[in-house]
Amino acid sequence: xxxxxxxxxxxxxxxxxxxxxxxxxxxxxxxxxxxxxxxxxxxxxxxxxxxxxxxxxxxxxxxxxxxxxxxxxxxxxxxxxxxxxxxxxxxxxxxxxxxxxxxxxxxxxxxxxxxxxxxxxxxxxxxxxxxxxxxxxxxxxxxxxxxxxxxxxxxxxxxxxxxxxxxxxxxxxxxxxxxxxxxxxxxxxxxxxxxxxxxxxxxxxxxxxxxxxxxxxxxxxxxxxxxxxxxx
Numbered sequence: 225x226x227x228x229x230x231x232x233x234x235x236x237x238x239x240x241x242x243x244x245x246x247x248x249x250x251x252x253x254x255x256x257x258x259x260x261x262x263x264x265x266x267x268x269x270x271x272x273x274x275x276x277x278x279x280x281x282x283x284x285x286x287x288x289x290x291x292x293x294x295x296x297x298x299x300x301x302x303x304x305x306x307x308x309x310x311x312x313x314x315x316x317x318x319x320x321x322x323x324x325x326x327x328x329x330x331x332x333x334x335x336x337x338x339x340x341x342x343x344x345x346x347x348x349x350x351x352x353x354x355x356x357x358x359x360x361x362x363x364x365x366x367x368x369x370x371x372x373x374x375x376x377x378x379x380x381x382x383x384x385x386x387x388x389x390x391x392x393x394x395x396x397x398x399x400x401x402x403x404x405x406x407x408x409x410x411x412x413x414x415x416x417x418x419x420x421x422x423x424x425x426x427x428x429x430x431x432x433x434x435x436x437x438x439x440x441x442x443x444x445x446x447x448x449x450x451x452x453x454x455x456x
Contacts, residue, residue: 258435361388391419
């Protein structure tokens with residue numbers, strides 16, 4: 225066959241190590257920085273300080289910002305979050321400036337081979353309605369969720385929260401992310417929840433979050449060794 229035929233059958237020599245395709249592998253570690261381009265609040269005051277009647281006040285819109293971190297500890301993880309929203313006033317009461325602060329931190333667990341996870345967190349929450357009244361208390365939240373995907377990922381979560389005087393109820397979160405490279409993703413999610421207290425008060429929150437996710441990355445970076453994006 226000769227030398228030329230042998231080269232054709234053997235293929236081109238591997239003079240340079242070939243770059244391996246990016247591998248998208250699930251991980252728990254990330255930091256989120258986000259804006260809240262859309263937020264709403266429905267408020268029914270059980271103390272009577274806002275209105276003399278039990279009417280419900282609905283905000284005319286709002287927005288905010290926040291940050292969130294998740295740190296893996298084996299199959300468990302620590303998670304913390306801060307969010308601040310401001311609202312443009314209530315329908316029929318446009319001059320009533322309203323601000324809501326939310327702090328959460330706690331622990332969770334996700335088995336390595338399962339897409340499901342569970343978390344338990346401490347919640348500190350406050351709602352300040354103009355100069356009229358500030359509602360503030362702390363409590364807890366318990367959640368279960370599912371996450372999955374590769375470069376394009378999804379997550380969905382349902383939980384129960386109890387924040388003392390600010391009431392208790394169910395909240396839902398759905399969203400997704402898209403990996404830009406091994407270190408960064410863009411994400412969007414929507415969270416809504418209703419908290420009712422024993423005296424008839426109501427707090428109904430809804431917000432959409434849009435931001436950048438910075439992943440905790442590890443592993444070799446050189447060509448031929450493979451690269452990974454560690455998603456949520």
